[in-house]
Each structure stands twice: as structure tokens, then as C-alpha cells.
Amino acid sequence: MFLPLLTIWLNHMVKIKKDQSTEERILAAARKAFLSKGLAGARMQDIADEAGINKALLHYYFRNKEKLFEMIFMESAQKLFPKINFIFESNMPLFEKIEHFADEYISVMVENPYLPLFVLNEIHQNPVSFFKKLNEKFGFPNPKLFLEQIEKEIKKGKIKRINSVQLLMNMLSLCIFPFMAKPMFQLRMGLGESQFREFMEQRKKEVPRFIIDSIKK
Numbered sequence: 001m002f003l004p005l006l007t008i009w010l011n012h013m014v015k016i017k018k019d020q021s022t023e024e025r026i027l028a029a030a031r032k033a034f035l036s037k038g039l040a041g042a043r044m045q046d047i048a049d050e051a052g053i054n055k056a057l058l059h060y061y062f063r064n065k066e067k068l069f070e071m072i073f074m075e076s077a078q079k080l081f082p083k084i085n086f087i088f089e090s091n092m093p094l095f096e097k098i099e100h101f102a103d104e105y106i107s108v109m110v111e112n113p114y115l116p117l118f119v120l121n122e123i124h125q126n127p128v129s130f131f132k133k134l135n136e137k138f139g140f141p142n143p144k145l146f147l148e149q150i151e152k153e154i155k156k157g158k159i160k161r162i163n164s165v166q167l168l169m170n171m172l173s174l175c176i177f178p179f180m181a182k183p184m185f186q187l188r189m190g191l192g193e194s195q196f197r198e199f200m201e202q203r204k205k206e207v208p209r210f211i212i213d214s215i216k217k
Helices: 001-043 044-051 055-061 065-089 095-109 115-125 128-138 144-155 164-180 181-191 193-215
Strands: none
Touching: 001 044, 001 055, 001 065, 001 128, 044 065, 065 095, 065 115, 065 128, 065 144, 095 115, 095 144, 095 164, 095 193, 115 164, 128 164, 144 164, 164 181, 164 193, 181 193
């Protein structure tokens, strides 16, 4: 009685391991396709070929390209959003928070440059459902304490009088826009992939420097 049960259990574990390996190959292939061609340009057949499987098996794991991209987005968001929440809620000085925010945001975007377009598309289609899904998984960043900190710094006379929400919008815009407009920058300025990445690495320092210089007294 024991041996048949053990055999069934072992076979089950082998299947789970095989499924995980196949799914990991699919996700790695999808990241590569989305990175080089974007969400619109990537094809399920390209992803299947890169993963070394047939298209039918790919559809068995992921019904369509959007579902596959959503999973990759959730993985990336899980890396980014808790860090952003930690920055917002920490006791770090304001300028230090701005520096960490730019570094963390741009680092994730460099590896996933098409995430902003996906997020905007989801927000426009069904913002309530999208934010609920994010919040249930790992908590969408809440800037309340960060905005309050900005107001306190203004009252202390340490920074110029500025609308705190506008400041947060500026931080987000300066970090995200280059990735939204990546094809334009590459085409009009002749930037290759390595050059674009180099510029984004520099931007981790440029963005906080620009913002801090604009608000400090």
C-alpha cells in the first residue's frame, strides 16, 4: 500500500517541477520578447519558439498575450511597489527619499520599459478593478505620509512653497516619461539599447538632482 502511494506522490512532484520549469522558460522568453518588441509587437509564436515549446502548450499555460504580460507586470510590481511604500513611510529625510524613489523606479523600468504603457492601458480600461487587484496582492503605494512630510518641510522653511501633489507628479513624470517615449528617443537621437540604458543609469542621479535643486532654499 505504501509503495503505490509513494510512487503517485513522486510522480506528482515531478510533474509540478516540470510545470514550474516550463512556466519559468515561458516567462523568460516573454520578458525578452516584450523588452525587444513591446506588448504590441511581441507574438505568441515568438514567445513559444524562444521557450522551446509549441504554441498550443503556451496557450495551455497562458490563454493570451495580455494574461502573460499581466503576470510579468505583477512580478515587477511586487519588486517595486513595496520598496516605494517603504520609502514613503520611512523616516528618511525628504531629499534622501527623492533620491531613493528615482533610483528604485528607474531600475525596475530599465528591465521592464513597456510596463508604463500596460499600466496606463489598464487604468483607462478599468481603474477600480486594476487598483483593487494590485492592492490585494501587495498594497499599492500610498503617498499620504510623503505628502505630509513635504508640507512639514515647507512650514519649517526648508524648501520652497510648492504644491506637494505637483511635486509627486513631477517625480513620477520625470522617471516614467523616457520609457513611454523610448522609441522616439531611440529613433530621433540614434540611441541604441546600450546607450539608452546608460542614459537611464545617469538619470537616476539627474532626476533627484533636478527636483531637489528646484525646491531647496
